[in-house]
Amino acid sequence: MTPRLPAFTDAPVRQSSVRAHNLALALTTVVNSANPISRAALASATGLTRATVSALVDELIAGDLLTEVEPPPRTGAGRPAAGLAPAPDGPVGLGLEINVDYLAACVVDLTGAVRHRLVSHADQRPVDAAQALSGLAALAGRARELAEADGLRAAGAALAVPGLVGADGRVRVAPNLGWQDVDARALLQAELDLPVAVDNEANLAALSELRAAGGRPSFVYVSGEIGIGAGLVLDGTLYRGVRGWSGEIGHVSIDPDGPACRCGAHGCLELFAGQEAIQSAAARSSTARALTAAGRALGIALAAVVNLLDVDTIVLGGGYAPLVPDLAGPIEAELRRRVLTFDLAPVELRAAALGADAAMRGAADAVIRSVQQDPAAWLANRLSGRAS
Amino acid sequence: MTPRLPAFTDAPVRQSSVRAHNLALALTTVVNSANPISRAALASATGLTRATVSALVDELIAGDLLTEVEPPPRTGAGRPAAGLAPAPDGPVGLGLEINVDYLAACVVDLTGAVRHRLVSHADQRPVDAAQALSGLAALAGRARELAEADGLRAAGAALAVPGLVGADGRVRVAPNLGWQDVDARALLQAELDLPVAVDNEANLAALSELRAAGGRPSFVYVSGEIGIGAGLVLDGTLYRGVRGWSGEIGHVSIDPDGPACRCGAHGCLELFAGQEAIQSAAARSSTARALTAAGRALGIALAAVVNLLDVDTIVLGGGYAPLVPDLAGPIEAELRRRVLTFDLAPVELRAAALGADAAMRGAADAVIRSVQQDPAAWLANRLSGRAS
Structure with missing residues (x-):
């Protein structure tokens, strides 16, 4: 049976044992450290004894989750200690995205680096959900082969979809794909033989922006x-x-x-600012006018x-x-006109730090985080050969 | 100097000492208990020793925060213990509300009972903020005299306003009152010689609905x-x-x-579903038509x-x-038409449990809660004579 990825959640994962808890604590402390961290510093940061930390670190190194890196050369006296860092050749996360006019897959390692990225442009509306997911599984398979050629093993996959996803991984509705009640998780798990999680694309993208931002920000991410x-x-x-x-x-x-609108309502934002709306308005008048009109509609909704x-x-x-650059002007004009507090407090408008890849990256990050939050499960699956 | 009410917050209040913490723990445990609770049960619920609980309870009874009530008659053997309950004659909260066409004040005791309620209907737009607040202070003074005639002492007052309130108690903007940057807290404190807190009326009303509902609901309260x-x-x-x-x-x-709209924008909900909009539409056609149009606009925004x-x-x-009864039909028709998930999951629409008084009640509750969360401060102010 394919192991199930922990459900995506912002809450801490409940650990089944002290060892599992401590492995997760040691690993996340290293991951969240800006620079490589010594075993002594890790002991002090976690409050664990040096002996306990050394045993945990040895296990995480043997499991390809951590690596020891050379210390930077120092001019002062004394030999600096080797530092611990996430292993670049450890398990990778497969981030998948299906959208109306493209399929995408990326491979992200434990350091957060994108190792491979594949995008296939094709309209998904003429095909049914099973065919679309089969196409995506093929793209995911190619990304995985590229990863395996580098000696990288996938810990799992996560899928970003433009629709409403249930807690069970079923896509309840994806209006623009024409999907109704599609068990995307089961279909992909069967094709990939990997644990698969499914989430809304804007939620995954917002999570990756949140991690990039740090702190406790409040923002709306618009995809x-x-x-x-x-x-x-x-x-x-x-x-x-x-x-x-x-x-x-x-x-x-x-x-x-x-x-x-396709959803049954009238006058929805998508009809004024969705990509097809922008394209057909551009064909009727000009690109500049089309973007101004889209920005105005976006500004009203925002x-x-x-x-x-x-x-x-x-x-x-x-x-x-x-x-x-084209949308900001008309959006800001509407915000100025319509936001009651606009004169009292500014609203910042900016492009996503990860650009158009935010959702797919967020999906891969979700897999990586599930490994970081429960390394004991990864180590156990790895030994039993079930996780690859 | 008038003591300052703790800022309204949903986060637990940081206590300055173990005694203060334990007084708050004992009092809130009694308040949150559905029935009167014995000292022994209070010790077991709080994890404190019986001796500690008895000392705390004696202090809370002496300070008019708790009272001992007779146990209900029992048919079995053994003498049942006396129960503890919030004191009905302890400190009261003065809940105040200013709105465009009325002023209101109520007195709520520690048991949550409304002891007095005064409403004065008058358009507040022709007068300036200082005059409006002076009128409210007079109404509050009358409510307080009624309370004092019952032997009840006000612990503080809280004001609900239809506008944007800063963390410092200043009303930054209240568009329908025509207020800009009004220090409502300072003005009322000077007139009442009581600690005063200020909050948005819909927030206070939502908080009182939240307490009435219990649990962890998600809802929008519309005032x-x-x-x-x-x-x-x-x-x-x-x-x-x-x-x-x-x-x-x-x-x-x-x-x-x-x-x-008065705010500078165009086509705001208030222009279609505010009370003046409903009244003028009713004058032009009929009340039924006016309410249908208002319900439709509300449904679009909701x-x-x-x-x-x-x-x-x-x-x-x-x-x-x-x-x-008149608004529900048109609101639900718009929700059915426009909410993407309407067919997947129901949306419940209901009237506020506290009716039109929710904001004023929420304001009084905020005062009562500030006493419950920090009874040590009330006890200290009471002894020094500063809190009345």
């Missing part, structure tokens, strides 16, 4: 593809909602009596977000990331 | 007066936003090119809230509470 989704980070935590379905900004009404949530930062990601 | 505000309770906590200015649903755009936040409950309060 602009053919559909438009948002991830809400409030006081440093991804807010998922009662059922996990928060962030459906694409269906906020811009013009209640406007054109009909003003509602700021009025409701009092976030101080808006992050534009996905297909919007490279368009920020 | 409908001439302006419209919202309090967002997410996963059982009031979400205030980065600057404390969340919930400005009244300025969510319903028609981006619609009529001009669909945005549900799409963004995935809350499963909408609570209509303030002036909307008695209108729920």
Whole structure:
């Protein structure tokens, strides 16, 4: 049976034993350290004895999770200690993304480096969900082969989808893909023989922006593809909602009596600022006019977000990331016009730090984090040969 | 110097000493107990020794915070112990509310009972902030005299305002009152010689609904007066936003090119569903039509809230509470049309449990809670005669 990835969560993972807890503590302390850290410094940071730390570190090194690096040359007296760092050749996370007009896969190692990145542009709407996922599994297989050629073994995969995902990994609805109740996790697990997790693409992208930002920020991440989704980070935590379905900004009404949306409503944001809307408006007039109109619609919806949530930062990601220079002006004009507190406190607008790759990177990061949060499970699966 | 009320917060208050901590622990345990609780049961619930509990209880009884009540008659053998309960004649909270067309004050005791309630209907827009607050102080003074005639002493006052409140108790903007940067706390403290706290009316109302609901609900509370505000309770906590200015649903755009709003924007919800908008629409056509149009606009804005936040409950309060039978139909029709997940999961719509009084009650509750969370401060102020 394929082991199941821990559910994505921002809460700490409950550890089954002191050893498992201490392995996770030692590993995450090294991961969160800006520089390589000595065993002595690790003991002092964790409050564990040096003997305990040495035993844990030996186990993590043998399991390809940590590596010892040479200390930087020092001019002073005394021999500096070797430092511990995440192993670049340890388990990797397979980050997958399916969207309306592309499939993507990336391989991210424990240091956070992207080792391989594959994108396949093709409209997924003419094919059914099983065919689309089969195409994605093939792309994931190629990324995995590239990783294995480097001697890297995948600990698991995570999939970013533009839709509503249940706690069981089923995609309940993905309107722009035309999906209804698709068990994406089961289908991918069967094809890849790897543990697979599934999450909303904007949520995964917002989580990767949150890690890049650090601290306890509050922001809305907006992902602009053919559909438009948002991830809400409030006081440093991804807010998922009662059922996990928060962030459906694409269906906020811009013009209640406007054109009909695929979702059944009228005048949704997607119809004014989704990528197809921008393209067809550009064909009718000019690209500059189309982007201005899209920015205006985005600004109206984002003003509602700021009025409701009092976030101080808006992050534009996905297909919007490279368009920020064109979109920022009209968005800011609407914010100035419509946000009640605009004169009292600024709202920062910026492109996603990870650009259009944020969701796929967030998916790979989720796998890496699941290994970091429970290294004992990885070590056990590795020995029994089940995790590859 | 008037002692300052602790800032409103959902986080536990940091206690300055073990005694202060234990007094708060004992008092809140009694308050949160559904029935009167014996000293022995209190010791077991708090993990304190019986001797410590008895000393704490004696101090809380002497300070008018707890009272001993007769046990209910029992048919079995043995003499049942006397039970502890919050003292009905202990300190009371003065809950104040200022809104566009009324002033209100209530007196709530430690058991949560409303002892007095005064409402004065008058348009506050023709007068300036100092005059309006002076009128409110007079109403508060009358409520306090009624309380003192019952032998009740006010521990403090809290004010609910329809506007943006800073952490320092200043009202930064209250668009419908025409207020800009009004130090409501300082003005009321000077008139009442009592510690005063100030908060947004929808936030206070949402907090009182949260306490009435119990558990960890997620809901949006919508307060409908001439302006419209919202309090967002997410996963059982009031979400205030980065600057404390969340919930400005009244300025969510319903028609981006619609009529001009007092805030400077166009087509805000308030222009379609505020009480003056409803009244003037009713004068033009009929009350039924006016309420249908208001419900439709509310439904469009609330669909945005549900799409963004995935809350499963909408609570209509303030002036909307008695209108729920008329508003529910058109609101639900818009939710059905516009909420992406409507077919997957229900959204409950209901009137506020406390009706139009929720904000004023929430203000009084905030005072009561500040006493419960730090009884040592109340006891010290009481002895020095400063808290009355």
